[in-house]
Amino acid sequence: MSLDFIQNNGGCRLVVDTSQPIPQNYSSDSDNETQDEIDLGWEVSETQWHTIPITDVMDWRPSDWNESPIRFVDGKDVGQTVAWVRSPDGYPVPIRLAQIGSIVMTLNNGEVRRNYSTMERVVSMVVDPFRWDEIESFASSLQKNGIRLLPAYPLDGQATYEFEKLRRAAQNRSKDEMGVLEEAAIAQDDNTPTIVDGRLESRSGGFDRGLSPIFGVVKTHYRNYLHPAGMQVLYQLEAGQRTPFFSLTPFQRFPVLTWYLRLSDGVGTTPTWGFVRVEVSLDWFQNNRKDETFVNRLSRVIYEYRSKEKSYRRAPVSIHPIVRAEESLGSQFQPENRIIAQFYREAGL
């Protein structure tokens, strides 16, 4: 069965996916975080922030620490807007085709090995402008072709005719579903200390926030949580140093303790490059009576895992097991152009 829905609704190929600049009043994910609650005085008073070295932890070796994370979870979403159709009202609705997946790598005797992985092909798009029977038929046709339809919704929940908003909605939906696969990866064993690539909140369905030793390492920083003195400390960090930890309660109410850790001096790069933000569930931290010693040790372990591959562009903000996870998962994805060509063939485009 072909994907008649696309032809029936004036479908066109989108060969070059050029994203338009986002308008100033555009509401994005990070904008939603404006309701975050931040307490910078958790470890030290807000006025006494200073850099904290973590490489001189005495009488202790990361390899002997039984709380050292040995599982590493990563997700991948490789896709693009490949076509658009016309809604009954006449405005263009983008269709995004992607491969999404998640993976668990486990560290054993110094070797990082793949422990679990899953991958899928998905189409995400805003479907509500169309008749339900058309979408039902389209979803069935996709399913026959081994592709799952992900109904997407504009961020503000309002109907819109702005192509860019619809494109972002489709992209976010795909990323959300990748998050579900990451949750499934975490859930394979949520009792073993684990590092996930990214924020904890968006993967919180995979573990118990009060019981599971799951830690997030965030490479990309969309928002500044620090006060001016905190920013000064952040820029003063040298490799192997961290900021004081502070509490962060995002708008979806998953409170974490978090701190910045510099993995690389970032010589020759911008001063904002080379550090990661580490997240630990506040409930878990308190339930297990953890303190700055734990934070120093976890920071030290993450620092030891830092990527030293000079050829890897993101090495200054990456840890080696996650880089291996990305490589391993990427190798399971099919070449993007082949997937797209197959889609065009089925859609008659």
Add this chain to the structure above:
Amino acid sequence: MTMLKRYTSHQIRNVANSMWLSLDPGHLALSISPLYEMLSAYPIRTAEIIGLTFQSATDFLTSETGQVIPVPENGDQPLAGFLFIQRFRSAFYGCILVEQGDPIVRRRFSAAHELGHYLLHFRPILESLPGDADLILAEGLTYSKDSPDELPSGKLAMVDSPNRDVQFNFIGNDLVEREANQFAAELLIPEAACNIIYESFSQKYGTKRQILTKRLATEFLVSAEAMRWRLATLKLQSS
């Protein structure tokens, strides 16, 4: 007083399962139920209306049939679905309307719910009366404003002498609403398919309820709420 036929869960499942008999067997390999094809087997037309209420529904039906349709009380009440069955001088007209502004997954559930009322409750009434007896049967479906994530509910109504009486008499109750919801769930998330896919996905993705609910919902093209309810009623809930 019109007596509505009552059903056991087993009977409702059998009615829903019988819908598959006339379909292309190829559909059995997919988890998305071909609801529209199933509906097409009956002389019931489907349409979507933006701003569906009793009033807008009857306006639509009046324009379709050329007859003045009585408006049930609370004419401006927003609806998710509306089922209308009319037999007039032995001619049959059936229509299922859904709110166009609802998400696709809700529109499908609303349509399946209304089909359930037709098969389980209205058709037995039609069959129990003489073929030339005129009547109108209808139902308006709503979601609770306080808890929109729950399953919908409605009220069945009947005009048994449309030539003389222009008032709807309510004939339903909560039990028939539950039957229609179960029918919709049986149709959109068939038990056998759900068990097989749940088993397969549990091995692949683990048994955490939140993850499986989200993953399975898109597999069946239903809402997460409907999926959660279905897993609970099939006792497939996990940690």
